[in-house]
Amino acid sequence: MGLPQAPWYAHYPSEVPKTCPYPQHNLAAFLVASAERFPDRTALSFMGKKTTYAQLLDAAYRFAGVLGKLGVGRGERVAIMLPNCPQLVAAYFGTLLAGCVVVMTNPLYVQREIAHQLKDSGAVVILTLDLLFRRVKEAAHELSDLHIIVTSIQDGLPFPKSWLYPIKARREGLDRHVSYGPRVHRYARLLRDMPPLPLHAEVDAERELALLQYTGGTTGIAKGVMLTHANLVANTMQTSLWFYKSKPGRERYLAALPFFHVFGLTVLMNQAIMLGGELILVPRFEAGDILRIIDKQKPTVFPGAPTMYIALINHPNVRDYDLSSIEICISGAAPLPHEVQERFEAITGGRLIEGYGLTEASPVTHANNIWEYRKKGSIGLPFTDTLAKIVHPDTGEDLPIGSTGELAIKGPQVMKGYWNRPEETERALRDGWLRTGDMARMDEEGFFYIMDRMKDMIIAGGYNIFPREIEEVLFEHPAIEEAAALGVPDPYRGETVKVYAVLKPGTKLTESELKAWCKERLAAYKVPRVYEFRSSLPKTMAGKVLRRKLLEEESAGRDHDDR
Incomplete structure (x- = not known):
């Protein structure tokens, strides 16, 4: 593979190859190999309970x-449909070993979303928590052939926590009732009664699916992205090649990103298992808990979303904890503000780099160098065996260096297509290139910059305005903890820029002060016209701000005003 303009290779570390052979095997072979190499090494750590690689296999x-x-x-x-817990990891690799296809399902999904995903994927089994059983049962009432396997947080806890859990659950009023029957099964009993006979399905890695990963559905009905064993094996290896100083059998991964999100799946679970690392499983992100975990369990790698790093650096007691074990952090899922990057690196002494990916690419395609030359504000360089270019969003014509257009990607991690949606597959994959829908540019050295999603671009008075540029300015203000900019309808300009801002605890800021800050740093047409201060912003579990939710709230407010 080659491109006329691929200047990024000049900035590859000498240890990172331009191309690499990828084994055409079952993705679960990574677990089998690590269990043979590190049988007694801790694979999973969950609330005090350790699981070795031999036990996980x-x-x-x-x-x-x-x-x-x-x-x-x-x-x-x-x-x-589970939070990060040992049962999820065992079931994920067990499903792959059986030659079946995993469908990761968000535990926060409501009944309608669960029903859509089960019906669309044709799932024949769902593994879930007792706490979620009622919702799953209601969603599956029309699926008479579906098997429901039910586990509990209790199943993954060490003694005496496992013994105390039911008491704690009753005190908190948690609904753990499950109606067991012919098609509703206890996870713990099924595994106890089943001998651990080795089963390792040989697969056609290029053709057979390992994962049906549904997009977030932020722009409509969620689509199933078909990711093959070859896609995920390649991306796991690509991310590991970038992390070339990693020490097999010794790294400790803080797994706060949810595994049902493909970012967490690849850069945490798949990579850690391939390298024989320890996954410190966190079922729910809470800043205070994360600080304590880092202080006590000393993770070395902490992939996350910008909102996670923002929460940590702004925690009032952050200086009370030793965070020096953190060596590498890869930020994804949303743009990483410069200010957040600098403050986090100053506090931990580790390296926080920004990368880029999307579900349709398994997901990672770009990252900044970890130890060598990097550029803040950039998503970095294309990975090994990954080509990228900027094209005109309408014509698909290649654009010259420095131009802003749509980012297109080609590589072994790019999806097979959308599940049962050939027309949408054809629109997304053109001549082997994945059209990302993200507006970006490439500089002379081959570093790429994401401007914004095409659908998020604000067109005000004929000007194109990228929310990220505004948000960078907002994050530089010492009183701003979180911020989002988006376009709202305007009768004169078509759209105008509105800012949603969350202030740091103990700070004060008026609309006029924030507007003055923006006026000093932005062209007049980019300065936000409307400001709303809030206590929080709606987010996905992966930490991405839900712009759709903000727009829905804005629309509902306008409808109310019209009445």
Whole structure:
């Protein structure tokens, strides 16, 4: 593969190859290999309970056997609707070992969203928590053939926490009732009764799916992205090549990103398992808990979303904790403000780099160098075996260096297509290039910069305005903790810029003061006209601000005013 303009290779570290061979095997082979190499090494750490690689592979074999006993055939879809916990990891690799396809499902989904995903994917099994059973049962009432396997947080806890958990749950009024029956099964009992017979399905890695990963559905109905074993093996290896100083069998990964999000799946679970690392599982992000975990358990790698790093650097007690174990942080899912990057690196002494990806690319395509030359504000360089270019969003014509256009990507991590949506697949994949829908530019040295999603671009008075540029200015203000800019309808300009801002605790800021700050740093047509101060911003569990939610609130407010 080659491009006339691929200047990024000049800035590759000498240890990172331009191209690499990728084994054409089952993605779960990473677990089998690490269990052979590091059988007694801790694979998972969850609220005080340690699981070795040998024990994890044992559980994965048992789950693969369970699927066979339930009559689940090769290529059939198995939904996993869990927070980060040991059962999720065992079921994920067990499903792959059985030759089945994983469908990751967000535990926060409401009944309608669960029903859509189960029906659209044709899932024949779903693994979920007792706390979520009622919602799943209601969503699956029309799916008479669906098997529901139910686990509990209790199943992953060490003694005496496992013994005390039911008491705590009752005190908190948690609904753990499950109606077991012919198609509703206890996870712990199924695994206990199933011998750990080795089962390792040979797959056609280029053709057979490992994962059906649904997009967030922020722009409409969620689509299933078809990711093959080859896609995920390649991207796991690509991310590991970039992290070339990693020490196999010794890294400790802070797994606060949810595994049901493809970023967490690849850069945490798949990569850590491939390298024989320890996954410190965190079922829910809470800044105070994360600080304590870092202080006590000493993770070395902490991939996350900008909102996570923002929460940590602004925590009132951040200086009370030793965060020096953190060596590498890769930020994704949303733009990383310069100010956040600098403050986090100053506090921890580690390296926080920005990368880029999307579900359709398994997901990572770009990252800044970790130890060498990097550019703040940039998403960095294309990965090994990954080509990228800027094209005209309408014509698809290649644009010259420095131009802003749509980012297009080609590489072994790019999806097979959308599940049962050939027309949408054709629109997204053109001549082997994935059209990302993101507006970007490339500089003379091959570093790429994301301006914004095409759908998020604000057109005010004929000017194109990128929210990210405004948000960078807002984050530089010492009183701003979080901020989002978006376009709202304006009868004169078509759209105008509105800012939603969250202030740091103990600070004060008026609309006129913030507007004056923006006027000093932005062209007049980019200065926000409307300001709203809030206590928080709506986000996904992966930490991405839900712009759609803000627009819906804005629309509902206008409708109310019209009445």
